[in-house]
Amino acid sequence: MRSDLHFLKGPAGASACEGQDGDCIRCGAICVERFPVLKRLVNGHRLVYLDSAATAQKPEGVIAAQARYYRRHNANVHRGMHTLASEATDLYETCRRRTARFLGVTRPEQVIMTNGATGALNLAAFGLRHTLNPGDEILLTEMEHHANLVPWIKLARQEGLLLRHIPVTDDGRLDLGALPEMLTDRTRIVSLTHASNVLGTINPVAEIAAAAHKRGAVVIVDAAQSVGHMPVDFDALGVDLLAFSAHKVYGPMGLGFLVGTPEILSRLEPVEFGGEMIETVTLDDATWADVPHRFEAGTPNVAAAAAFPAALDLIEEATLERIRTHEIQLTGYALETLSAFDELTIYGPDDPSQRGGLVSFHDAKIHPHDLAQLLDARGVAVRAGHHCAQPLHRRLGVVATARASFGLYNSHDDIDAMADAIRYAREVFA
Numbered sequence: 001m002r003s004d005l006h007f008l009k010g011p012a013g014a015s016a017c018e019g020q021d022g023d024c025i026r027c028g029a030i031c032v033e034r035f036p037v038l039k040r041l042v043n044g045h046r047l048v049y050l051d052s053a054a055t056a057q058k059p060e061g062v063i064a065a066q067a068r069y070y071r072r073h074n075a076n077v078h079r080g081m082h083t084l085a086s087e088a089t090d091l092y093e094t095c096r097r098r099t100a101r102f103l104g105v106t107r108p109e110q111v112i113m114t115n116g117a118t119g120a121l122n123l124a125a126f127g128l129r130h131t132l133n134p135g136d137e138i139l140l141t142e143m144e145h146h147a148n149l150v151p152w153i154k155l156a157r158q159e160g161l162l163l164r165h166i167p168v169t170d171d172g173r174l175d176l177g178a179l180p181e182m183l184t185d186r187t188r189i190v191s192l193t194h195a196s197n198v199l200g201t202i203n204p205v206a207e208i209a210a211a212a213h214k215r216g217a218v219v220i221v222d223a224a225q226s227v228g229h230m231p232v233d234f235d236a237l238g239v240d241l242l243a244f245s246a247h248k249v250y251g252p253m254g255l256g257f258l259v260g261t262p263e264i265l266s267r268l269e270p271v272e273f274g275g276e277m278i279e280t281v282t283l284d285d286a287t288w289a290d291v292p293h294r295f296e297a298g299t300p301n302v303a304a305a306a307a308f309p310a311a312l313d314l315i316e317e318a319t320l321e322r323i324r325t326h327e328i329q330l331t332g333y334a335l336e337t338l339s340a341f342d343e344l345t346i347y348g349p350d351d352p353s354q355r356g357g358l359v360s361f362h363d364a365k366i367h368p369h370d371l372a373q374l375l376d377a378r379g380v381a382v383r384a385g386h387h388c389a390q391p392l393h394r395r396l397g398v399v400a401t402a403r404a405s406f407g408l409y410n411s412h413d414d415i416d417a418m419a420d421a422i423r424y425a426r427e428v429f430a
């Protein structure tokens with residue numbers, strides 16, 4: 001098994017990773033061997049994991065850090081005077097500091113820990129509820145994940161808001177020509193994805209944020225498919241709030257982040273109430289703790305927070321620049337490989353440098369669910385369905401697609417394995 005990322009740093013002509021349970025002994029680069037699950041067989045074949053957009057595999061460091069937390073430190077945070085409680089609190093707050101640094105955020109208090117991108121986007125939407133009035137407009141896009149659609153649908157119903165959506169062009173980009181007409185004086189919030197989880201399209205968030213701010217709108221970015229795959233600098237994006245999940249960034253499940261400017265966080269209202277988020281409580285009144293603790297009611301996922309820095313260590317070691325280059329190369333190779341199949345439609349921009357590391361496609365000969373099952377029979381894990389983006393699939397004119405998505409452990413061999421498995425599936429269906 002080999003990782004192409006190895007070759008970005010490794011000697012020319014290297015053909016196989018020579019690391020043993022660790023790094024490549026030739027070049028010291030990150031090795032797929034660090035991801036234990038990638039060593040397993042699926043249906044008698046080596047696992048070819050092409051579903052990182054759903055969740056990325058975890059390196060040994062993350063698994064070990066989570067186990068170490070439960071073995072050595074397990075305690076609740078922020079409310080104990082004993083050693084374990086203070087160690088747990090340190091680990092939890094270290095996660096906040098590391099995540100802030102990773103995104104170029106000046107103050108750790110700007111980072112709120114949630115249970116995932118979905119939790120973060122719900123907090124953003126319902127935390128801004130008190131700023132909205134009937135008839136106000138929320139501008140979204142046609143390419144959003146349900147996590148950035150459904151909270152707004154619920155809020156619009158409750159508050160009498162108008163939802164508008166920037167259309168998607170036939171080549172899978174946002175139709176920015178429509179933006180001046182769609183951004184109005186009634187637009188209070190613009191919330192959009194940084195990178196589409198179906199089309200791969202990377203949206204010009206900074207440009208859209210600047211236009212939205214001129215109209216006085218709050219800008220939220222769903223960065224679930226960009227953080228960890230490309231350099232993401234919170235300040236450079238110029239948004240008010242940014243959401244993502246740790247588990248898509250090689251980290252543990254059950255942890256996500258909402259990052260905000262100090263100004264917006266001071267206006268955001270908590271949406272969950274209880275322990276940890278208060279300053280004082282009487283029988284019939286309560287005041288809130290400072291930001292960010294007022295948004296973190298109840299016991300948080302401390303074990304996940306204790307493990308996430310190990311994922312950031314790995315990314316920083318590989319460097320985001322190399323990861324991005326690697327994913328562009330893999331995406332380009334996947335586009336080229338898949339376009340050699342007849343009657344197979346590929347979605348999203350042609351240029352891999354304008355996409356994140358994933359490719360969705362539709363085989364006219366085989367339903368995506370059948371295709372994914374037959375690929376699985378060959379050890380190749382791809383996702384099939386609407387990928388939590390039903391409106392986008394309606395726009396594309398299909399009910400479902402198959403999606404191959406990449407992480408730093410994937411190689412050109414993995415894409416060749418997927419192509420072989422598609423040929424096999426076509427034989428089965430011939």
Ligand SMILES: Cc1ncc(COP(=O)(O)O)c(C=O)c1O
Nearest residue numbers: 116117118145147197222224245
């Ligand atoms: C673009 C996008 N936004 C939001 C989410 C939701 O992430 P989570 O399920 O981790 O909350 C996903 C997950 O697939 C996604 O791809």
